[in-house]
Amino acid sequence: MNNIISVKNLTKSYKSGGSDLFVLKNLDLSVPKGQFISITGRSGSGKSTLLYQLGLLDHPNDGEITIDGTDVSTIHQDARTKFRLNKLGYVFQDYALIPELTAMENVILPLLQQGLPMEEARAKSISSLDKIGLSDKIDNTPSQLSGGEQQRVSIARAIAHDPEIIFADEPTANLDTETSGTVLEAFLSLHKQGQTIIMVTHEKEYADLTDRVVLLSDGKIISDILNSSAKK
Amino acid sequence: MRFKHLITSLKLGFFLAWRQVRGSSFGTTALIVFVMMLTFLNLVVVRGVLVGLIQSSTDLFREKYSGEIFISNLPKKSYIENSPSIIEIVKNLPWTESYSARYVEGGTIEGTYKERVDYTEDANIANGQFTGVDPILEEKTTHISSMLIAGSFLTPEDTDSIVVGANLLKKYLPIEAPGLLLLENVDVGSTVRININGNMKEMFVKGIIKGKGAFDDRVVILDSVLRTLIGRSDYNVDEIAIQLKPGASDTLVKQALISSGVDKTARVQTSDEALPKFLKDIQNTFGMLGNAVGSIGLVVASITIFIVVYINAITRRKFIGILKGIGIDSIAIEFSYILQSIFYATMGVLIGLAILYGFLVPYIDAHPINFPFSDGILVAEYYNTFLRAGLLLIATLIAGYIPARIVVKQNTLDAILGR
Numbered sequence: 277m278n279n280i281i282s283v284k285n286l287t288k289s290y291k292s293g294g295s296d297l298f299v300l301k302n303l304d305l306s307v308p309k310g311q312f313i314s315i316t317g318r319s320g321s322g323k324s325t326l327l328y329q330l331g332l333l334d335h336p337n338d339g340e341i342t343i344d345g346t347d348v349s350t351i352h353q354d355a356r357t358k359f360r361l362n363k364l365g366y367v368f369q370d371y372a373l374i375p376e377l378t379a380m381e382n383v384i385l386p387l388l389q390q391g392l393p394m395e396e397a398r399a400k401s402i403s404s405l406d407k408i409g410l411s412d413k414i415d416n417t418p419s420q421l422s423g424g425e426q427q428r429v430s431i432a433r434a435i436a437h438d439p440e441i442i443f444a445d446e447p448t449a450n451l452d453t454e455t456s457g458t459v460l461e462a463f464l465s466l467h468k469q470g471q472t473i474i475m476v477t478h479e480k481e482y483a484d485l486t487d488r489v490v491l492l493s494d495g496k497i498i499s500d501i502l503n504s505s506a507k508k
Numbered sequence: 509m510r511f512k513h514l515i516t517s518l519k520l521g522f523f524l525a526w527r528q529v530r531g532s533s534f535g536t537t538a539l540i541v542f543v544m545m546l547t548f549l550n551l552v553v554v555r556g557v558l559v560g561l562i563q564s565s566t567d568l569f570r571e572k573y574s575g576e577i578f579i580s581n582l583p584k585k586s587y588i589e590n591s592p593s594i595i596e597i598v599k600n601l602p603w604t605e606s607y608s609a610r611y612v613e614g615g616t617i618e619g620t621y622k623e624r625v626d627y628t629e630d631a632n633i634a635n636g637q638f639t640g641v642d643p644i645l646e647e648k649t650t651h652i653s654s655m656l657i658a659g660s661f662l663t664p665e666d667t668d669s670i671v672v673g674a675n676l677l678k679k680y681l682p683i684e685a686p687g688l689l690l691l692e693n694v695d696v697g698s699t700v701r702i703n704i705n706g707n708m709k710e711m712f713v714k715g716i717i718k719g720k721g722a723f724d725d726r727v728v729i730l731d732s733v734l735r736t737l738i739g740r741s742d743y744n745v746d747e748i749a750i751q752l753k754p755g756a757s758d759t760l761v762k763q764a765l766i767s768s769g770v771d772k773t774a775r776v777q778t779s780d781e782a783l784p785k786f787l788k789d790i791q792n793t794f795g796m797l798g799n800a801v802g803s804i805g806l807v808v809a810s811i812t813i814f815i816v817v818y819i820n821a822i823t824r825r826k827f828i829g830i831l832k833g834i835g836i837d838s839i840a841i842e843f844s845y846i847l848q849s850i851f852y853a854t855m856g857v858l859i860g861l862a863i864l865y866g867f868l869v870p871y872i873d874a875h876p877i878n879f880p881f882s883d884g885i886l887v888a889e890y891y892n893t894f895l896r897a898g899l900l901l902i903a904t905l906i907a908g909y910i911p912a913r914i915v916v917k918q919n920t921l922d923a924i925l926g927r
Contacts, residue, residue, distance in 0.1 A: 333833055333921045354838075361835025372830040372924065376531025388523060389836050391516040417531075433834065 521843025544856025555798025640734030655719030829923025849908025
């Protein structure tokens with residue numbers, strides 16, 4: 277199978293009280309293109325840390341990460357930023373929207389950075405918002421949106437520039453059950469269109485909706501199960 | 509390719525900056541703009557007032573004493589030789605609006621001498637420069653009567669009258685200093701005795717003059733009377749002040765006088781050249797002081813902007829991290845902060861300019877600040893003002909960039925997670 281992500285011997289440690297605290301230990305992982313994968317585990321298991329390494333938001337201490345055929349473990353900071361812009365999309369737990377920008381303006385940012393003309397970028401961002409059912413909220417600022425709506429704007433921003441992979445860090449953690457369902461539906465809909473998604477969650481119910489469930493404990497993968505019963 | 513990327517980042521920086529300014533609180537924006545406006549005014553006005561103090565002195569010197577061209581005796585001569593010919597040349601110059609030829613001689617003036625009974629006490633006496641003028645020509649040249657604070661000016665018939673400078677009278681200069689002799693109980697209507705080169709004459713005080721200029725220390729007398737007292741029968745004068753017609757160039761007129769050979773027997777100077785050395789020194793010193801104060805203002809402005817941008821960037825550290833996280837270039841983020849700084853500075857400068865040229869300059873021109881030695885005006889030449897505005901913008905640009913750079917350089921993930 278064509279792997280879009282390939283991780284070998286990934287190690288990440290932090291300094292803690294003069295000694296090294298290993299959060300990820302010699303971890304190997306491959307993610308095929310188009311897969312919806314959930315990373316689960318208890319708090320402190322290293323799931324978010326793994327997501328940050330894969331999403332190029334943090335540097336591993338050791339190991340190799342290859343994304344879409346590029347070894348990204350050693351590339352320069354500017355190249356990492358450019359890589360994130362062109363290949364990756366993010367959905368953060370707390371939505372991470374820029375408060376003074378409207379929904380459309382939040383979504384348009386990566387498109388403008390890619391150099392798209394304003395009109396084209398605008399049309400594309402509205403289309404992204406439309407995809408997740410927020411076409412009537414394009415001029416609302418985050419403070420004028422509910423939590424679920426803000427998270428969906430965050431998803432629209434993540435998909436606007438057609439990334440290869442979407443990383444979602446506990447996207448439903450701050451949402452009620454009903455709103456969480458809406459957000460999950462948005463992810464499932466994207467997945468149906470062939471989008472690769474890596475989602476960190478500690479909700480088993482939501483993990484069961486994905487193609488594959490990777491369970492982490494103490495920085496190691498203790499279980500990696502293809503979910504044949506995933507609802508698609 | 510790199511250039512295109514840079515342009516894209518700058519455009520995005522502009523997009524972010526404008527939205528951030530638009531989204532910021534009006535009160536905060538107004539306060540920052542107000543601080544920038546004060547800083548700009550501090551840069552321009554403090555120097556402008558310091559320079560204006562001396563500028564008004566030099567203006568007074570030109571308008572009320574020297575004229576635009578001032579002819580005086582050569583260094584080793586006691587008067588201007590061949591004065592009648594020079595006066596004839598001056599009269600016939602096409603640029604001459606008016607002129608005043610003056611005799612100047614040192615002497616004393618004694619008041620209340622008729623009431624003096626105790627000759628063991630010092631006489632009520634003052635030393636002064638007696639200046640003999642044609643009252644009509646002097647009035648035309650320096651509008652000398654406008655400086656009268658009491659009485660009236662001389663007429664060609666006032667052979668027994670003088671006008672006394674206020675700085676010779678204790679009533680108008682109530683200070684005590686070693687060696688300083690001032691007349692007491694002398695005012696308009698008083699009879700005084702003047703003594704020039706041993707020739708004494710009883711005179712009537714017709715007016716008191718005070719214009720914060722050279723005449724404040726002088727005694728004005730008819731030229732014919734002084735000429736007789738000093739025995740100058742050759743009509744050679746000591747100084748000639750020339751006012752030029754509007755638009756005439758003082759340097760060209762000076763050159764024309766030199767070409768006519770006037771410099772052979774007299775010193776020909778423009779008003780600026782004729783300024784007393786102490787005034788020139790003060791002018792330079794105040795200019796330097798103004799620049800020093802202005803430089804401090806510039807540093808304060810830079811620190812203010814630095815703090816404002818730094819606090820702004822620090823409080824928005826998480827959002828800067830998010831922007832970096834979603835792939836926004838550092839240049840775009842830094843540029844957005846630089847643009848915000850420039851926005852605040854530009855607004856401050858524009859409002860400052862409006863206040864400066866719309867209110868302060870015309871108001872202080874109409875109501876000069878009353879300093880002892882001059883009527884202080886606000887000098888705000890366009891060149892210097894815009895130079896300072898440019899300096900402020902450059903300082904702002906740097907002060908905006910540095911804190912933005914510091915925050916943008918921080919670890920992306922740490923910024924997003926707020927750790």
